[in-house]
Amino acid sequence: MPDFGGSFGKVIVKAKLQKLIGLRAILPVATLRLLETDFSLRDSDQKIVVKGHLTQSMGGDQPTCYCTLRALRGYSKFHTRAAQILEPLIKAKIKDFGLKCLLEAQDLEVFKSKQGNSVLLLTVAMQAEPAVRSIALAMLDQAERHVRGVIADTDTEFLHQFRVNVRKLRSLISLLKKALPTTLIDTLKPKLSLIAGKTNKLRDLDVLILAHESYRTMLPANFESGLNKLYGLIEKQRKQEKNKVARYLSSKDYKATIASCAAEFSLNSVFETAMASKSIARVVKKLILKRYHKMLAMCQGISCQSPDQNIHALRIEFKKLRYLIEFFVDLLPKKRIVKIVGEIKKIQTILGDYNDYGVQIGILNGYVDDALVDMSNSLSGLIAILHQKKIEKRSKVESAIADFFTENMTNEFNLVFGIRKTKGLG
16 A cells, blocks of 8 residues: 655655645656756857756657746847747746646546535525435445545555445435435445445454554554554455455446446436425425434433443434535535534544544454463553543543534524524523
């Protein structure tokens, strides 16, 4: 797995690109060569009167040339004359050295927007069923764009984004199941569940791989030997699981499943349900408001004694709420939505971190083996540290819930999405 951090030697280049791109791996998609040449112009006496620099872009079929000239003292008239002769090369604007044309000629589908619905033209008047079918097809397409990277094992991000889009698709048809035919739901839910399930173990192993350096810094140096043994085992398991997932995603069964899902979503709308023919904007606003008030009731029952499953359930509800908003963001008031989504992201980060500690503890417990003393000692130390971090995060979870579910936020949801009268939190 290529590591973005090691892709560039110069720290300043690495820092700038990481900020702009966000991914861990850099993939070559086009090749461009620059040929730079210094030259001199001489008069009839062979004296150098002008110095210049020529840059040739050797990409594609048509090289592009750019030129700069430097005047020498006492020879300004020669510089003026040379500039007139070479005017087309000197005035050429150096934008991208022809790289843009090269990139446009490449197949860069996999790098397009993560948001499947970003290319859709949803309208307020659009009926619910055709809108959901269109978004579902886009989500399916987005998932498929990452398959090549998963099979090649280019970077863990490809599997992550594949899973995100499959998860969003499953959430979409679950959240708006009343807008779709029952037969479609019954047919596709098990298929999408199967696809997601095939990648669960590999993602768990990827999470451990990505946490390696973090775990190393948590433990004293004398635990390093045991940690290395653990990661030797994890790397071996990951290789086996990666091959298994690659075989599945390359198989006829997977391709047939994806094709059948696409075919189902591509069928004409049948408007079997009452919701199917309603305005998608009205349907979505009602669903969002209903989900918010459900979450509001859930949070009022959460305290420092509440079990983890209650926190987990609320975290899942936040995920569904955000999906609902993001699926149909083009139909909602932009300024208000940006503020709401920003607050949702904040609490999701805290709830997600808390959940991640629990998940990592559960996975690591599975590696404890009394026959491997060094490794088990390292695991015990690591699990204890993660458990302490989880306890510390719990108070932040409760504060975040209190900060989000305020009377102002309830008023905002009622105003943006709805129909109900403003209610206090009591």
